[in-house]
Amino acid sequence: xxxxxxxxxxxxxxxxxxxxxxxxxxxxEIGDDRVFDFSLGNPSVPAPPVVNETIxxxxxxxxxxxxxxxxxxxxxxxxxxxxxxxxxxxYGTAFSAKNFYMTAGAAASLSITFKALTxxxxxxxxxxxxxxxxxxxxxxxxxxxxxxxxxxxxxQIDFDALERAVTPQTKAxxxxxxxxxxxxxxxxxxxxxxxxxxxxxxxxxxKPIFLISDEPYRELVYDGVTVPYLTxxxxxxxxxxxxxxxxxxxxxxxxxxxxxxxVANSGEIYKAVCGAGRxxxxxxxxxxxxxxxxxxxxxxSDVSIYKHNRDLLLxxxxxxxxxxxxxxxxxxxxxxxxxxSAADFCEKAKDFELLLVPSDSFGFPGYVRISYxxxxxxxxxxxxxxxxxxxxxxTLKD
Amino acid sequence: xxxxxxxxxxxxxxxxxxxxxxxxxxxxEIGDDRVFDFSLGNPSVPAPPVVNETIxxxxxxxxxxxxxxxxxxxxxxxxxxxxxxxxxxxYGTAFSAKNFYMTAGAAASLSITFKALTxxxxxxxxxxxxxxxxxxxxxxxxxxxxxxxxxxxxxQIDFDALERAVTPQTKAxxxxxxxxxxxxxxxxxxxxxxxxxxxxxxxxxxKPIFLISDEPYRELVYDGVTVPYLTxxxxxxxxxxxxxxxxxxxxxxxxxxxxxxxVANSGEIYKAVCGAGRxxxxxxxxxxxxxxxxxxxxxxSDVSIYKHNRDLLLxxxxxxxxxxxxxxxxxxxxxxxxxxSAADFCEKAKDFELLLVPSDSFGFPGYVRISYxxxxxxxxxxxxxxxxxxxxxxTLKD
Numbered sequence: 001x002x003x004x005x006x007x008x009x010x011x012x013x014x015x016x017x018x019x020x021x022x023x024x025x026x027x028x029e030i031g032d033d034r035v036f037d038f039s040l041g042n043p044s045v046p047a048p049p050v051v052n053e054t055i056x057x058x059x060x061x062x063x064x065x066x067x068x069x070x071x072x073x074x075x076x077x078x079x080x081x082x083x084x085x086x087x088x089x090x091y092g093t094a095f096s097a098k099n100f101y102m103t104a105g106a107a108a109s110l111s112i113t114f115k116a117l118t119x120x121x122x123x124x125x126x127x128x129x130x131x132x133x134x135x136x137x138x139x140x141x142x143x144x145x146x147x148x149x150x151x152x153x154x155x156q157i158d159f160d161a162l163e164r165a166v167t168p169q170t171k172a173x174x175x176x177x178x179x180x181x182x183x184x185x186x187x188x189x190x191x192x193x194x195x196x197x198x199x200x201x202x203x204x205x206x207k208p209i210f211l212i213s214d215e216p217y218r219e220l221v222y223d224g225v226t227v228p229y230l231t232x233x234x235x236x237x238x239x240x241x242x243x244x245x246x247x248x249x250x251x252x253x254x255x256x257x258x259x260x261x262x263v264a265n266s267g268e269i270y271k272a273v274c275g276a277g278r279x280x281x282x283x284x285x286x287x288x289x290x291x292x293x294x295x296x297x298x299x300x301s302d303v304s305i306y307k308h309n310r311d312l313l314l315x316x317x318x319x320x321x322x323x324x325x326x327x328x329x330x331x332x333x334x335x336x337x338x339x340x341s342a343a344d345f346c347e348k349a350k351d352f353e354l355l356l357v358p359s360d361s362f363g364f365p366g367y368v369r370i371s372y373x374x375x376x377x378x379x380x381x382x383x384x385x386x387x388x389x390x391x392x393x394x395t396l397k398d
Numbered sequence: 399x400x401x402x403x404x405x406x407x408x409x410x411x412x413x414x415x416x417x418x419x420x421x422x423x424x425x426x427e428i429g430d431d432r433v434f435d436f437s438l439g440n441p442s443v444p445a446p447p448v449v450n451e452t453i454x455x456x457x458x459x460x461x462x463x464x465x466x467x468x469x470x471x472x473x474x475x476x477x478x479x480x481x482x483x484x485x486x487x488x489y490g491t492a493f494s495a496k497n498f499y500m501t502a503g504a505a506a507s508l509s510i511t512f513k514a515l516t517x518x519x520x521x522x523x524x525x526x527x528x529x530x531x532x533x534x535x536x537x538x539x540x541x542x543x544x545x546x547x548x549x550x551x552x553x554q555i556d557f558d559a560l561e562r563a564v565t566p567q568t569k570a571x572x573x574x575x576x577x578x579x580x581x582x583x584x585x586x587x588x589x590x591x592x593x594x595x596x597x598x599x600x601x602x603x604x605k606p607i608f609l610i611s612d613e614p615y616r617e618l619v620y621d622g623v624t625v626p627y628l629t630x631x632x633x634x635x636x637x638x639x640x641x642x643x644x645x646x647x648x649x650x651x652x653x654x655x656x657x658x659x660x661v662a663n664s665g666e667i668y669k670a671v672c673g674a675g676r677x678x679x680x681x682x683x684x685x686x687x688x689x690x691x692x693x694x695x696x697x698x699s700d701v702s703i704y705k706h707n708r709d710l711l712l713x714x715x716x717x718x719x720x721x722x723x724x725x726x727x728x729x730x731x732x733x734x735x736x737x738x739s740a741a742d743f744c745e746k747a748k749d750f751e752l753l754l755v756p757s758d759s760f761g762f763p764g765y766v767r768i769s770y771x772x773x774x775x776x777x778x779x780x781x782x783x784x785x786x787x788x789x790x791x792x793t794l795k796d
Contacts, residue, residue, distance in 0.1 A: 001605070001606065001662070001663055001666075002514060002515050002517075002663065002666060002667050002670045003513065003514055003515065003516060003517050003670050003673070003674070004517070005673070006513055006514045006670040006671075006673035006674040006677060007514075007666055007669050007670040007673055008673065009672075009673030009674075009676050009677055010514075010668075010669035010670055010671065010672030010673030010674070010675075010676065011666075011669045011672075011673070042463070042467050042468050043463065043467070044463060045463075046461075046462035046463050047462045047463075047466050051462070051466070052457040052458075052462065055453065055454075055457055055686075056453075056454050056457055056458075059450040059453055059454055060450075060454075063444075064444035064445045064449070064450065064646070065440070065441065065442060065443075065444050065445075065646065067649075068445050068449070068646060068647035068648070068649050068650050069440050069441070069646075069648060069649045070440050070648050070649050071649055104502060104651070104679075104680070104684075105681060107679040107680070107681045108679045108680075108681075110679065111678060111679030112679070115401065115404055116400060116401055116404045116408075117400050117401065118400075118401060119400075119401055119402070133676070136676060136677060137677075137679060139677075140677040140678065140679075207399070208399065248462070248463065248466060248467075249466035250466070250467060250468050250681075251465075251466050251467045251468050251469055251682060251684065251685025251686070251688075252466050252684055252685055252686055253502070253651075253681065253682075253684050264399070265399055265400065268399075268400060268405055268409075269400050270408075271405050271408035271409045272400045272401050272404040272405040272408055273404075273408065274407075274408030274409075275401075275403070275404035275405055275406065275407030275408030275409070276401070276404040276407075276408070277408075278407050278408065278531070278534060279404060279407055279534055279535075279537075279538040280509060280538065280678050280679065281502075281505040281506045281508065281509030281510070281535060281538075281678065282502070282505070282506075283503060283505045283648075283651065284649060284651075286502075286649065286650055286651050286684050286687070287649025287650055288453075288649070288650055288686075289684070290649075
């Protein structure tokens, strides 16, 4: 009749979406101002002015058939040139346009990359906690997701667990730093150890293991923390980037896949990326948003607002006796549930109109994700609710 | 190492793309004005002014976090409402927002629909000549494309051939009217006969057979020709629409899938569409271009330019003794090769700097596709070249 597998995917919306829908109903009941919805990762800080200014300028100055026309399937050459030059200036790399394939955002970047790299039966290692759609995209590509839990508390990579998980079928390892859902940034120490480990395994198995770096949150880091640029640490790195979060335009769907020359069989893999984009129906990344990119490279939304939000919550959680994974980036906090069941904790939080996401669907039970890409005013109003939640669990300090 | 199947898809660019690339090289050699490139289906008429005006207005008036934010995965409710109302006014239908799933253009609409409707081993019937990517999308969904050639000359459906091709594994039949590559519009007589045939086969097999109507060229018709609205003729119709051609914004990637209530298991199929969109990495259709749609419904680029282009070519081909399939819509002419091999004819045409696409890759040998979505000036300059081509084949009249 129809694809049961696709029906199941469509019928069971994510836990996050369910909580968000509950929040909408609850707001209708008791008022917008009285519900504290920390469920969604939708940027709350507006796009920087350069975005709308550039869009309007493109409308006024560019030939409409070029502005709105197809670009080549890999993306406009000038746009890819500009991105290469920006990265080379910023990270001391040596990319050129031919290493880039423009995509309709991070989900497209990952779906295409998984499809390009894997053959049926291949395994893709995901470090938990991870964005749940990774697993959907990996399965859609015919690959098998293999979950490796991070170390508790630090959420850095557990290398003993990784050693147990890697097999000759391992095709790729996905890292996401800064991380959704935890906000944790992989330290350079972790990165160095991961790359050495992968080099060793490549030699052992006599085949490449790709490191897929999903980095939509690269620019969202606080307190001067640095996010290592992975292509400089490991040759077989493929970068999946999106401008969704850095520029606050997640709906516009624009990003890229970067296949450096150093990747084994780089040329063939780039072609496989092109083929996967074609098979998945992408044609080209949205043209107008491709042409927007050069003017916006190196710019971000006002990240200081996210930092302020984060600091308000961190100060509160310290008073409340809640512990949090080291929150260096993205706009998420990963708070340890004071009881074993994060779902129970989230239910209790609803008594105080706090909408939090239990971490089970991120593959790492016992925590809740708090998205702080929300209005600062809502956070300020929510602080007493968190205090009451802490009181209810007896964790409140002083 | 990587997916061989995706590599093959990426490495072998389409014949159309190869001809286009040849044209670029040739123009560099002898000058832009002296090469007559009829290879690509990229709209040459600019988007109507309402497009850029609305984009700028949205930038000036809409909250940036809403304009550039995620919409729900199925698309913005208000946008889907507006499309439903427009279609209801125009075609006397009774759709509502819940029947629509916004997509990133026709290729996404088809890829998602194929993936949603089919399970491995299902067959999808394609009428040749057809857009070659249909076959790519069908195979990517795990389905088997089954080719049914249209009647020579009229290019209407060959019902004897269809009868032979339909099996209990037939899940869907794809129609594309006006057609790429031929410009032919299916007559109401053909539509009625097709629907009666499918009804009969549904009863015979005791299962639904879906009619997938791919209609990016719906509004591009000439001389008052009407394109039947298929949901009114056959209950199990799913419409795949794109604004790419009617509004000349193919690069911006915006369209929709329409699953009417009358479709068998409509609710479940809509969910399967949602699931397929999710599995293919689509997240949501580009937000800004969703919000553009309501202001543009019922508007098109200046279609009279395409008509003028078509008429110039038709008059020339009549003099030249070239015969053409009835050219009622889209911006393609399907010209019968005066020799058996369309590839040979296209090679000969290159002697006169005419770049035409042989029809073999459209599944219907012996013709060439001529895309007349080009500057009228180029067509005027090309007419003597067509005459010389006719002279070379001895088909020239008087």
